[in-house]
Amino acid sequence: MMSQAAVRQPINVMIVEDDNVTRKYLAAAIQSEPALQLVASFDSVQPALAWLVSTPVDLLLTDLGLPDGSGVDVIRACVGRWPDCGILVITMSSDEDSVLACIEAGAAGYVLKDAGHLDIVRALMDLHSGGSPISPLIARKVLGRMRDAMPASSAPASNADARSLLTRREAAILNLIARGDSYGEVARTLSVSVGTVQTHVKNIYGKLSVHSRGEAVFEAQRRGLLRMATLKAREPG
Known part of the structure; x- marks a missing residue:
């Protein structure tokens, strides 16, 4: 063989x-x-x-x-x-x-x-392997820019519907990859296999109609799915 x-x-x-x-x-x-x-x-x-x-x-x-x-x-x-x-x-x-x-x-x-x-x-x-390595500083700066550009009146109306798209595990993984964690780091944090993380990420991409980590992060921020406090926890210094 x-x-x-x-x-x-x-x-x-x-x-x-x-x-x-x-x-x-x-x-x-x-x-x-x-x-x-x-x-x-x-x-x-x-x-x-x-x-x-x-x-x-x-x-x-x-x-x-x-x-x-x-x-x-x-x-x-x-x-x-x-x-x-x-x-x-x-x-x-x-x-x-x-x-x-x-x-x-x-x-x-x-x-x-x-x-x-x-x-x-x-x-x-x-x-x-399907990941999107992105420096945490870059993720935070771009997410901040998108957050500031969002009309204040549009976020509350879309948040409830948007959050219902993702399971709790998918939401947790989305926040971790948004702050710059690799698939391996996400797997260790959540005590699951890298393959499990990849499967959840593919599901997230499908639900958000995106094809990469960057697109997923931007779309999730636009829909109000990300916890900014989670991103701030990884800020250097």
């Missing part, structure tokens, strides 16, 4: 990062994980776009500020050509407009380069 290891295909990863030191660090991290395979590494938009025309990729890791354009252009091209690719933004920018632009373009994760010790391998593996 053929073993699982014999049939398991490597997860192909592409890097787009203009800083040479950071690019080498990311490449080394990826190459240290047997499940991941670095298939391309670029320092600007145009060669990345040319490569994506004909070569499939499982995961894209991209910066935003590139010498000949924006990483958002790479994200859009990747989604258009390889819609099943998981896209993780790693950047210095915590600007809400940049975050929203990336998520609208198709990114499923957004982490900051200076967010302490960044385990890029764990973030990529979480992304590939």
